[in-house]
Amino acid sequence: TKTYRIAVIPGDGIGKEVVPEGVRVLEAAARVYGIGVDFEHFDFASAEYYQAHGQMLPDDWFETLKGFDAIYFGAVGWPDVVPDHVSLWGSLLQFRRHFDQYVNLRPVRLLPGIVSPLAGRAPGDVDFYVVRENTEGEYSSIGGKMFEGTDREVVVQETVMTRQGVDRILDYAFRLAQSRPKKHLTSATKSNGISITMPYWDERVEARAEQYPGIRVDKFHIDILAANFVLHPDWFDVVVASNLFGDILSDLGPACTGTIGVAPSANINPEGTFPSLFEPVHGSAPDIAGKGLANPIGQIWCASMMFDHFGEKEAGAGVLRAIEETLAAGEHLTRDLGGTAGTAELGAAIAERVLGQGG
Ligand code: NAD
Ligand code: IPM
Ligand code: MN
Numbered sequence: 077t078k079t080y081r082i083a084v085i086p087g088d089g090i091g092k093e094v095v096p097e098g099v100r101v102l103e104a105a106a107r108v109y110g111i112g113v114d115f116e117h118f119d120f121a122s123a124e125y126y127q128a129h130g131q132m133l134p135d136d137w138f139e140t141l142k143g144f145d146a147i148y149f150g151a152v153g154w155p156d157v158v159p160d161h162v163s164l165w166g167s168l169l170q171f172r173r174h175f176d177q178y179v180n181l182r183p184v185r186l187l188p189g190i191v192s193p194l195a196g197r198a199p200g201d202v203d204f205y206v207v208r209e210n211t212e213g214e215y216s217s218i219g220g221k222m223f224e225g226t227d228r229e230v231v232v233q234e235t236v237m238t239r240q241g242v243d244r245i246l247d248y249a250f251r252l253a254q255s256r257p258k259k260h261l262t263s264a265t266k267s268n269g270i271s272i273t274m275p276y277w278d279e280r281v282e283a284r285a286e287q288y289p290g291i292r293v294d295k296f297h298i299d300i301l302a303a304n305f306v307l308h309p310d311w312f313d314v315v316v317a318s319n320l321f322g323d324i325l326s327d328l329g330p331a332c333t334g335t336i337g338v339a340p341s342a343n344i345n346p347e348g349t350f351p352s353l354f355e356p357v358h359g360s361a362p363d364i365a366g367k368g369l370a371n372p373i374g375q376i377w378c379a380s381m382m383f384d385h386f387g388e389k390e391a392g393a394g395v396l397r398a399i400e401e402t403l404a405a406g407e408h409l410t411r412d413l414g415g416t417a418g419t420a421e422l423g424a425a426i427a428e429r430v431l432g433q434g435g
Pocket of ligand 1: 090150151152153154155160164168336337338355356357358359360361362363364369370371372374412
């Protein structure tokens with residue numbers, strides 16, 4: 077059996093609470109499905125590490141992490157100690173860029189047993205992917221300040237889109253759409269107002285679409301697209317978006333499925349040159365951190381996505397099935413799901429179901 081080397085980075089806040097539950101389920105699935113997993117834990121990318129070292133990561137982080145098969149990540153951010161742009165640009169955003177994880181794949185699925193805040197919606201009505209560009213776009217460090225501290229202050233931050241960067245995320249999204257029954261791609265744009273980069277994005281969508289004649293393509297401006305997530309979630313199959321638009325849509329989508337606490341994401345380097353990184357969509361949730369209240373399902377679903385990424389499809393499906401069965405049974409649920417259980421109780425219940433798959 078192959079042994080996968082996994083770097084575990086809990087980060088801050090509820091990252092420290094949900095990651096152990098994810099590891100528990102990973103270990104259970106590895107046992108049941110005969111997969112080797114070898115974990116190495118790291119305390120960097122956290123406020124404590126920053127307080128001790130004055131930076132978020134050790135200087136040799138790239139060398140340290142690059143040989144792993146995957147990074148299993150919690151959440152970063154503790155604004156009382158370190159400003160968010162410092163902690164995030166000092167850790168997660170470096171991982172995404174240096175490991176060229178240009179795909180941020182974020183499933184949006186209404187799971188059984190969860191009541192959607194959208195009236196009358198059942199599982200099946202909300203089942204799509206947000207494919208978020210993850211290395212360029214609006215998240216750029218190009219820009220600056222002038223006349224700082226005066227009333228003539230100016231701040232500028234540029235959006236960067238490259239031909240290669242746009243085409244490769246579009247190609248990933250088109251291929252994902254090809255693999256799905258509906259064969260439908262929706263592009264998020266704002267080419268009416270953002271008059272240089274967004275028309276370019278649209279132009280590349282049209283150009284790449286020629287290579288995928290079986291795919292139905294449509295586009296919406298981001299404002300009405302957000303509205304349609306709420307009004308018509310059943311219209312969507314694969315939604316491709318720039319970095320910032322994808323960020324916003326991937327909190328809105330999961331909110332439509334009941335709670336952002338269940339939403340996973342895969343930061344993928346499709347070529348496999350570098351490790352991919354698996355983390356929930358949510359952040360460190362300082363408002364509930366340290367209380368054992370966090371929903372671990374987003375983190376646990378990430379374990380399923382990681383197994384899928386490894387090609388261990390049975391294990392990936394097994395973890396997702398365990399999540400769905402636990403939710404459908406309606407027990408051991410955390411507060412955001414209307415229950416009273418804590419993080420560890422829900423994690424243990426899911427791990428138990430995974431072990432049960434071993435017969
Ligand atoms: P957040 O996702 O941490 O929390 C938003 C709200 O959702 C909070 O009320 C929180 O209690 C709730 N919530 C989040 N995850 C939950 C879970 N698993 N179970 C139950 N409730 C949950 O977003 P925020 O408050 O905007 O950000 C807090 C910090 O996290 C900031 O420092 C931010 O920069 C950081 N952040 C990090 C990541 C990441 O590491 N990928 C993502 C988003 C935010
Ligand atoms: C996410 C987060 C990050 C992002 C933040 C914390 C920088 O919101 O992963 O969705 O905007 O990419
Ligand atoms: Mn986000």
